[in-house]
Each structure stands twice: as structure tokens, then as C-alpha cells.
Amino acid sequence: MKVLSIDTSNYVLGIGLLDGETVLGEYISNIKKNHSVRVMPAIQTLMEECNVKPGDLSKIVVAAGPGSYTGVRIGVTIAKTMAWTLKIPLSGVSSLQVAAASAGRYFDGYVSPFFDARRGQIYTGLYKFENQRLEIAKEDQLVMSADWVKALNEMDNKVLFASNDLALHQDVIKQELGNKAVFAEITELNPRPAELALLGRDKEVVDLHTFVPNYIRLAEAEANWLKAQETKR
Template structure:
């Protein structure tokens, strides 16, 4: 099975090609540039570098969020369009879950973090043991100070991972003390190759009904719904 993985859910643009034997090619760019302009040329260049054509692909795997609203939407739109036009399978995986796998060799809990502004974060909780990662909590969006209250009940160390961890580091340290561990910078970004390998193991999804996982409404949509509710009350 030849798999193309796409991750545009954060500032990082990640694209990878893999099969059952492993990762064939991978390109990751850590720059704040327009994914809508760069994603397709990057995919085309990587396939060419790997000596493959779109018709050689059997499955598209995409990081479906949470993360940047625009970034998630771009990645999912590209993935759905490619899967439908090529007549191949589509799989979506949580962007936080892919990042959590960078901490698979940490013995304890792994907490991937994306900043959601105004003291909030996108996060979830996983347990890492013997190189395996299992989900403990679903993806969520909440205030950092509220999230750490739940972590205080854990008796094991927690590894915080992600490029936005530094924004909330004081909160994490204040709540957990020495039980708070922080991943090195080299592990703060999810790998598209990991996304590809994870997606190879999952059942395909229905393309037309597949939607991003924003976890919360985009701010513009939330304000629109709030305005509609106020109009109904008047």
C-alpha cells in the first residue's frame, strides 16, 4: 500500500510517502508560510523525488485537527480532493495524536499541546509505555489552568510536547512541580512520516462525510451563531 500523508494543521507543513516497508520520502518545513500556496507543489515535488505518480497511491492520510482553523481546512480539503479524484482511500488522524507519538519512549503520560490563545490550549492525554502510546483523554479545548487541575491527580510524570508548550510552561510547572517534563525542541513538531505509518493501520473513512476536527468553532462562526441566538431572543 502506497500512502501519501499531509499535515498542514499548524505552522509546519509536512508531507510524506510511505508503504508497508517504511517511509519512502518525507518533507517537513518549519516556517510560517502559506500552506494553500505551498502544499500541492510540495506534494508534487516529493512524489517526483520518490519516483511515483499520483496514480501509484492507494491511500491519503491527513492530520484532521485540532490546530490552526485555516491550516486544518486546507489539509483536509486537499486530502479529500485527491482521494476522490484518484478513487482511493482516505484516513484522518488527530493532529495531537500524531504529535504524541514523538514521546513514545517516555515512561509516563504524554501531553501534546497547541496554543489556542487567551490562556486556552488544544490538548489531550496519552500514556506512553515500552514504546507504545495509548489514548487516555479525547482532544479538547480549555483553559490551561483548568486542564492542569486534572493532571494534579496523576501520580506519574507528564511529558509536555509541542512548540507552544513554552507559552504555558509556568502553569504546568506550578501545578506539577518535578513531575512536569518537557520534550526537547527536536521533538516539538509532528512528523508526516509518523502520520503515514499510523494511517496505514486504520480503516478508511467515507470521503464525502469526512470533516475536520476543529474541537471548537472558529471564532467567526461562533460570533455568527451568538448573533443569531440574540436575534431569536429579541
């Protein structure tokens, strides 16, 4: 079973190929460039190097958010289009879950991946590996980082934080949690597309016509538009 994974939900662009229990290849970059013009060439290059044709694919797995509104939409749109064209199933996986699996597989405690959401807010969730299986301790949410770490301080274990946005929130985390806070190494911060493929390989299939990204919140422009419509009523 050959699985193609696609992650464009944040700055990191990740493409992975999984064949059964073998990772055939991964493409990862963490640069601020337009995913819309880079993702298809990245998919094509990786598949050609791995000698995998589109018709060989059995499933597509996409990082479904949260993250960048535009980035999440790009990845989901491409994944849905490919799955529909190739007539193969599609599964969506939380972008935060991918980050947690990439950094915390062997950490004895909780894992809190997060993405900066501006104005002191973060997209985050809380995870823990139990018997090699990633379990959800707290659902993905949008929250003030200061409120989040206060809630985590009530937990009974250390917490591993994994994020390319660590520098923006590290002081708040340290101040509240002290030695209970552990920070992932820089080599563990980019969500791995192979982890995405593995998480989604056996996950339930989505309906291509109704599947939408998990933005957690509306894009600011959309929220402002809805607010303006309410005012007019």
C-alpha cells in the first residue's frame, strides 16, 4: 500500500511516500515561499525519484489544519483533487498531531505542539504516547499561550513543547512551568511527512465532497466580513 502525504499547513512544506512499513522518501523545507507554486513540483520530483507512478498510489493523506489559512487550503485542495482524479481514498490528520508525533514519540510525558496564531495566541493541543500509540489528552484549540501553560501546570508530568515558533512563547512557558517544560531540539521541530503518512494510513476515509480543512477559527478577513453583515441587520 503506497501512501502519499501532503503538508502545506504552515511554513514547512512536507511531502512523504510510504510503502507498507517502508518510508520510500520525504521532501521537507522550512522556508517562507509560496506553497501553491512549489507543492506539485515537489510531489512530482519525489515520486519520480522513488519510481512511483500516480497509478501506484493507494491513498492520500493530508495535514488538515490548523495553521496558515491559505496553506491549509492549498494542501487540502490539492489532496482532494488528486484523490478524486486517481479514484483513491483520502484521509485528513490534524497538523498538530503530526507535529506531536514527529517530536515526542519517545518522550515520557505530555507533548504540546503549537503554531503561533498572533496576539499572544497559539494553536495547540496536548498529546501523549501510550504503548506506541499517540493519544489525545486535550483537543486541538486556539488559546492564549499564557492561559494554556497555566492549565498545563496543573498536569502531573513534564511537557515537551515542539514548534518552529518556540522563540515567540518560550519566556511565557518557562516563567509558568519552570523545570516541567522541556523544549524539543531544532531537528525535531519540522513535522515529518512520513509521520503524517503513518498516522493517516489506517485512518478513516473522508468524503471528498464534504471534507473541509480544520481552521479552528475563521480567517480574519472572513470574520470581519461576517461581523459587518451582522451590523447591517
